Amino acid sequence: MKTVVHKAESRGFANHGWLQANHSFSFANYYNPEKVQFGALRVLNDDIIAPKMGFGTHPHNNMEIITIPLKGVLKHRDNMHVEWQPVLPGEVQIMSAGTGVQHSEINGSVDEHLSLFQIWIIPNKENVKPRYDQKSFDVSERKNKLQTLVTSIDEDFDGSLKIHQDAVLSRIDLDKDKSFTYNMKSKNHGVYVMNIHGEIEIDGNSLHTRDAIGITETESFTIKASDSSEILFIEVPMI
Template sequence: MENSVLHRANTRGHAHHGWLNSYHSFSFSSYYNPERMNFGVLRVLNDDTVDAGMGFGAHPHRNMEIVSIPLEGALEHQDNIGNVTTIRHGDIQVMSAGTGVQHSEYNHRKDSLVKFLQIWIIPNQQNVTPRYDQQTLKIADRHNRFQQILSPSESDEGVWIYQDAWFHLGRFDKDFKTLYTLKKEGNGVYVFVLNGNIAINQQELSDRDGYGLWDISSFDFTAHSQDAEVLLMEVPMSL
């Protein structure tokens, strides 16, 4: 029997630090909600806006898969394993923190905001050697289809992580319909609407709504507005 959880955009945690405006789909930092700790191994989904020239100073992570998806602008990344890079809209970045890594993230531009999703996934292997990767995606490849951007395999599309998870991005014409079939039995899918109005089965969703489904093998997707954009995060439900 299908199970689901609905997180409307206006029920998310919110923190405004002046230079950083952040919305939390799950408990994070000073936002604590015991009913919103995670969705399976999806632990953090932060919707961040960073002021021009500002950012996060060097800070540590351990045993977490950290995924960044820029939605607007450019984000500069530096870490203590030798990477100095900039990611932009159309890119995806992953960092396996493993035994420990320090990194910083700054808005690369002095005259415009940067908007990005920061996502943490609990890994299926502990204390791995830290690693970093990023890829530039072909945005055209997500028109009226779910473009795979992350998987468990180095040889598959997108970046890879230490977890049986698959992420897809899609941008759809109004009234377009399709079916999403889960990759692995026992997984669930957390749907996050980036823009527009959609329906998952019979559930209507709009900008920044989150909707998690599990105990399913597939679901129907319908776009109800032009250029509706959505991120699907298929993840194991057991920690």
């Protein structure tokens, strides 16, 4: 098994006043040649957005974009939807930018900060028709067991959101002292494990809140929770 550990404090950071952004990979003004991407995973931004603030209308194309609100109220609008779409914690949003979309993302609260992950995955099909979807996932369904959030549009898997890439996004909430074995999709895949909160151990590496580890060249690995932990898995082809 091959691993690369990214500690929380090693991420790129940008303070825009209204936006506090942590970049796991090179993004905007942050560039690290050793952190450009992990396989097809191109962006993992950990953003905190001030009340009533957000990203004005801007374009995307040929990228699979996944947003996971952690706290607060996200509101989304694009040229496929005239009305603002609220996206709440417990929900996941996907957007296949394809041939091109224009969208806006704002904090829908007047007094609470919005915390979210924004994830960009390089697609395996370009210039597809743009599409948008969101889905609510029951938190209790990931207590000490894997909950699948996103899979390939080409894969017959019920209950998940779909993107144009042979990827799997999933979450698990582990109680203290619980262990879980993650099985890889294939030998050509790697998984980027983000410890959202808590403390876990993988292959002798202790990971605290917002620490991450990229894992490749293995069929499976085991996680032990040293404390109650919330974990995000992003499994992608190692292109």
